[in-house]
Amino acid sequence: MEDVNIDTNNFEPIKAPKRRKESVGDAMEVDSHNGIEGRSKTRPPRAKRYKTKSFSESKDDMRKVSVPAHRYTPLKENWLKIFTPIVEHLQLQVRFNLKTRNVEIKSCDETKDIANLQKAADFVKAFVYGFEVEDALALLRLDDLFVETFEIKDVKTLKGDHQSRAIGRLAGKGGRTKFTIENVTKTRIVLADSKIHILGSFQNIQLARRAICNLILGSPPSKVYGQLRNVASRVSERM
Incomplete structure (x- = not known):
């Protein structure tokens, strides 16, 4: 029972676990580096980051x-x-x-x-x-010029003939009302169906928009003209 077999068996199993541990370590390294989770968490995000950077630069x-x-x-x-x-x-x-x-x-x-x-x-x-x-x-x-866009329904909900009449009040006969508002407020106005675009400085856009909103709400053009003249005279006096 006390022969050499016991000693050899004691040494060989000790070597074998070491090899197994090394193989397990190698397997773990392979899983961590070449596995799906490792690859998806390291390399693809880096590639995506590079892509997003270049894409954002092209967007800028x-x-x-x-x-x-x-x-x-x-x-x-x-x-x-x-x-x-x-x-x-x-x-x-x-x-x-x-x-x-x-x-x-x-x-x-x-x-x-x-x-x-x-x-x-x-x-x-x-x-x-x-x-x-x-x-x-x-x-x-020129600097400090803007384009402001809004719709008639933003001021008052109008449909059908009521909306078309409001557009007619804004334009006037032969575009007369629109031209008057443009000349007094020193802006440019585009009537695109129910949308209204105003080009000008911030203060002038507010004057034109106020006049347009009054026309949409039903004010007669003569009253709007008078208000515009008063405001324009005040602005010219300030300047």
């Missing part, structure tokens, strides 16, 4: 303005007038994507100020809303 360097179907023809006719100031003065790149039907504006190495990208996008948006190119160019040449 590009603006897209969608063009509705009824503005394709005016955009085609006035493309040179839109293209020239954006490329020559703002040093940007412009193209019209036929698949997505968007005007894409992108900065390049020659772009001096990244703020020009937003100015160009506002300029194209103003034209898409219905403003003339000459009026929309004011957004590029």
Whole structure:
């Protein structure tokens, strides 16, 4: 019973567990490095982070303005007038994507100020809303100009003939009321069905919007004209 077999058996099982532990350690390392969980938690997120960074950079360097179907023809006719100031003065790149039907504006190495990208996008948006190119160019040449958009239902819920009569009061005979509000408040107004777009400075937009809201609510144009003249005279005295 006290032969060498006991000693050899004692040594061999000791070596065997060591090898098993090493193999278990190797297996654990393989699972942790090459397993699905390890791969999904380390490498793919890194790849996604790189992608999101590059995508965000491309987003910061590009603006897209969608063009509705009824503005394709005016955009085609006035493309040179839109293209020239954006490329020559703002040093940007412009193209019209036929698949997505968007005007894409992108900065390049020659772009001096990244703020020009937003100015160009506002300029194209103003034209898409219905403003003339000459009026929309004011957004590029002057500071502190904005475009405000609201609907008739935001002021008063009107439907059918009531809404059409409100639009008629805003336009006036031959556009006379709209032109009067534009000249007094020094803004530009576009009546696009039930939507109203106003281009101008913050203070002038508030004056024009107040006059338009009064017309929507039913005030006669003569009363609105009188209020506009009084406000305009006050503003001119302050200036």
